[in-house]
Amino acid sequence: MHDVAAAAGVSIATVSNVLNHPEKVLEGTRTTVHEAIRELGFVRNDAARSLASGRNLTIGFVATDLANTFFVDIARGAQDAALEEDRHVLIANSDVKASLQETHLALFDEARVAGIVLAPLGGPPPGVESLRAHGRPIVVVNHASVRTDVCSVLIDNEEVGFIAAEHLIALGRRRLAFCSVAGDSDQAIRERRAGVRRAVAAHPGVVLEDIDTIDLETPGGIQAGHEIASRPAAERPDGVVAVADAVGSAITRVLVGEAHLRVPEDVAVIGCDHNLSGREGGIPLSSVSQRGYDIGVEAVRLLAQEIADQGGEHVHRTVVLQPSVIADESTIGRDRAIGG
Incomplete structure (x- = not known):
């Protein structure tokens, strides 16, 4: 950002406003800053930004098997609901492998995502314990979880x-x-x-x-x-x-x-x-x-509610959707x- 500010002849605060509050910056100045960004190949470090602000806008989705279009439908619903919340979804495919599922959960934990939608293999994996210990909100989908500290969305x-x-x-x-x-x-x-x-x-x-x-x-x-x-x-x-x-x-x-x-x-x-x-x-x-799409939508809505309630008393609940022939x-x- 120092380099962009120098190239554009503006302050770092102006560059920050162009990136985060463009409505506060005159159009001509915004154009100058964006030209400097393009010339320098600047990419904002959202990981560092999230750490500094204490707010991450990314949700992780760990799918059982993306070869199964049911989980693709869940991902689509989650993505659309996340966009309504001004959030984004990162999708990881466990490929029906428990070890890969644990790896994805650990990576999302390390990335400090805002929350995780998990379609587990059989039941909530061991990694959920550490995620909850770190205060990471989780919504389990397609499985009636025995845990009382996570929300769930499933079909009947x-x-x-x-x-x-x-x-x-x-x-x-x-x-x-x-x-x-x-x-x-x-x-x-x-x-x-x-x-x-x-x-x-x-x-x-x-x-x-x-x-x-x-x-x-x-x-x-x-x-x-x-x-x-x-x-x-x-x-x-x-x-x-x-x-x-x-x-x-x-x-x-x-x-x-x-x-x-x-x-x-x-x-x-x-x-x-x-x-x-x-x-x-x-x-x-x-x-x-x-109703995979609806499951994804409901999961992100529950996750958004829990994220908003962090620090308060969040009531975990299970949403059961009804199927149709x-x-x-x-x-x-x-x-x-x-x-x-």
Whole structure:
């Protein structure tokens, strides 16, 4: 700033005003200062500025996996909400690796960001403890946190499973399968499975089975698709709830492309996370909206409230959003899907 002031023939205070309060500086002087900035290649050090002012305008977002468009939607919502707060979002991708997640959290802590939106792997990681000890506000998304010192935003995952199964039952499906990895260690899977079971229990005559997959990606869906296709028609499920769209989309590709079954006439398939992967292949997948964008917006709003309350009594709370079915060809057929 000393160099810019000297080159422009103004005081350092004038350069500071041009950068921070341009409305206080005459247009001609602003132009002169900006020309000096361009000539010298000056870039403001916002890290130092934040330390000096005690106020950081940056929010960190640690995503589970940006290959999953659900987390991209969260990032978009967070970014838009942050801009309304005159803040900015730095995005870090954990790539489904716990070690990388911890690294990102530590880096954001070192950068003294104003707060962090965290989409954790399974549950809040150990790094959250030190972040909270340093007074860093955190909002956990897509997971019901057991911690009482953070806010959370999530979708009602039991309702996700419930309305997915109800959608199939309303279409006349009576032999349902829930396709997911085995076990109840993952919160979202456990709750979606409970929702599917609740829907089936409400309809006498409807039966349900679990088909275990090797993962929640395409290989798991291919495996489940082969298992379903290998059965005689009388033993085959006529409706499938896939815990993830990547699984559901792969199932439909196997059923149609390899087994030459009809989707949805022989087997209707619905996913649960409205991921871009559900648009892959020849048959667009019905799914359940996870409202990722809204989750991002709510998370930043909660974070902004906690930042504003620092030094006072902030009440941590959990916001639960409700999902909705987005019906497409894999359950209602092409004619109905195109016709709206």
